[in-house]
Each structure stands twice: as C-alpha cells, then as structure tokens.
Amino acid sequence: MKNNEQEITDLVDLKNFVDYNQEIKENGETFQKVMCIYKMALKELNNKVEIYQEEFKTFYNYELIDHINFRIKSPKSIIKKMQDRGAELTYKEMIENINDIAGLRVICQTQKDIYSIKRLIQNIPGIQTLKEKDYIKNPKESGYSAYHIILAVPVVLSTQLIYVKVEVQIRTMTMDVWASLEHKMKYKTQKAITNKQSKEWINCAKAINKIDEKITNLTIKT
Numbered sequence: 001m002k003n004n005e006q007e008i009t010d011l012v013d014l015k016n017f018v019d020y021n022q023e024i025k026e027n028g029e030t031f032q033k034v035m036c037i038y039k040m041a042l043k044e045l046n047n048k049v050e051i052y053q054e055e056f057k058t059f060y061n062y063e064l065i066d067h068i069n070f071r072i073k074s075p076k077s078i079i080k081k082m083q084d085r086g087a088e089l090t091y092k093e094m095i096e097n098i099n100d101i102a103g104l105r106v107i108c109q110t111q112k113d114i115y116s117i118k119r120l121i122q123n124i125p126g127i128q129t130l131k132e133k134d135y136i137k138n139p140k141e142s143g144y145s146a147y148h149i150i151l152a153v154p155v156v157l158s159t160q161l162i163y164v165k166v167e168v169q170i171r172t173m174t175m176d177v178w179a180s181l182e183h184k185m186k187y188k189t190q191k192a193i194t195n196k197q198s199k200e201w202i203n204c205a206k207a208i209n210k211i212d213e214k215i216t217n218l219t220i221k222t
C-alpha cells in the first residue's frame with residue numbers, strides 16, 4: 001500500500017475518537033480530551049492565518065488582517081446551546097451539531113478584504129469547507145454582517161489524523177465594534193433591552209453596513 005493510501009484510510013472524524021453515545025460530563029476526562037483536540041485545531045488554524053497576516057504586511061505592505069481573536073466555547077455555553085436546541089447531551093450531538101465550539105474571528109478593514117481572507121482560508125491545503133454563510137450580501141435581521149465559514153481542520157496526532165470543526169467569522173473593524181457591544185448588551189447584561197433600544201441597534205448596524213460599502217468602493221477606486 002502506498003503512503004498516501006495509508007493516510008486516507010487513517011482519516012477519522014473527532015466523533016470516532018470518543019465513545020459516540022456517551023453522555024457529556026463537563027468535568028470528566030473525556031470532555032477535557034475532546035476540548036484539547038478542539039484547542040489543537042484552533043492553534044493550527046490560527047498559525048496559518050497569522051502567516052497570511054505577516055505575509056501581506058511584510059511582502060505587500062498591506063494590512064489585510066487587522067487582528068485575530070480565538071476562543072473555545074465554555075462548557076456552560078455548549079450545554080446551554082444544546083439544551084436550547086432540545087438536543088440530547090451526548091458527544092454525538094455535540095460534535096455533529098454544535099459548530100462553534102472552536103471559534104476564530106478575523107478582523108479586517110474593508111468588505112472586499114473579507115472575501116480575500118475567506119478565499120485564502122478556504123484554500124489552505126487539507127482544510128475543507130463544511131458550510132458557509134454570507135451575511136455581507138444578506139445581513140441578519142439585526143443588521144449583523146460578516147462572513148461565516150465552518151471548516152474541517154486536520155489535526156495530525158502521532159497515530160491518526162482527525163478532522164475538527166472550527167467556525168471562522170470574518171468581519172470589518174467597524175462591524176466588529178458594533179457586534180461586540182450589541183452582543184454584550186443583549187446577552188451579558190441583566191436588564192432586558194427595550195424595543196426602542198433594539199431598533200436603534202439595528203439602525204446603527206444598517207448605518208455601519210452603508211459606511212463599510214462606501215469605504216470598500218473608495219478603496220477599490222483608489
């Protein structure tokens with residue numbers, strides 16, 4: 001058998017790495033191991049995106065990527081999301097249906113850059129795109145706009161190669177400010193926001209989308 005054939009038969013999904021139907025125990029050893037694999041995938045992807053960031057800055061004198069953030073979803077948020085969706089608390093449900101356990105956010109200057117970054121990320125050798133959502137062309141009702149991609153990122157371990165889901169959100173600096181504040185207002189404060197405030201947030205997002213479009217057009221022309 002040729003080397004590459006060997007590799008292909010060894011490809012496994014994370015769901016085969018743990019007992020598929022086991023119930024999730026937040027403080028258990030299995031949960032820690034699964035989270036560790038998600039962290040590895042995130043590190044792997046972050047490294048690659050950082051290389052693009054440096055490449056564009058150094059070789060093309062262009063700040064394609066302003067900054068990168070990443071996080072692993074907290075056990076509490078994972079369980080809450082599963083409960084909200086009425087899912088059984090098993091690893092199978094978690095791995096198959098919760099796409100944003102590992103999340104990487106790439107922040108850039110213009111909407112045009114979002115599409116360049118998206119293409120670069122999707123062309124990283126070995127990485128597969130599982131799902132993508134273009135909230136730039138079709139902003140959410142809230143006005144939120146970004147490009148979201150769910151990727152399968154290969155993590156090479158000593159005896160096997162595992163594909164792990166990572167959610168990438170690419171958004172402009174202006175939308176990032178709006179989204180961070182709006183998210184904090186909606187989910188992290190104890191007080192519910194009023195209808196009037198909610199409409200104001202939507203208006204702000206719409207205004208930002210218009211400005212982002214104008215900035216993109218200006219930078220294309222110059």
Ligand code: 0O2
Nearest residue numbers: 097098099100103133140142143144148178179180182183
């Ligand atoms: P957090 O704390 O940011 O992680 P999926 O199962 O992935 O296909 P889902 O989860 O509905 O479906 O994904 P979607 O809509 O593509 O992305 C959800 C995430 O996008 C949110 O994560 C936010 O980070 C961001 N987002 C989407 N809509 C809004 C919005 O209206 N306002 C803000 N501020 N952010 C938004 P979480 O899980 O809410 O939280």
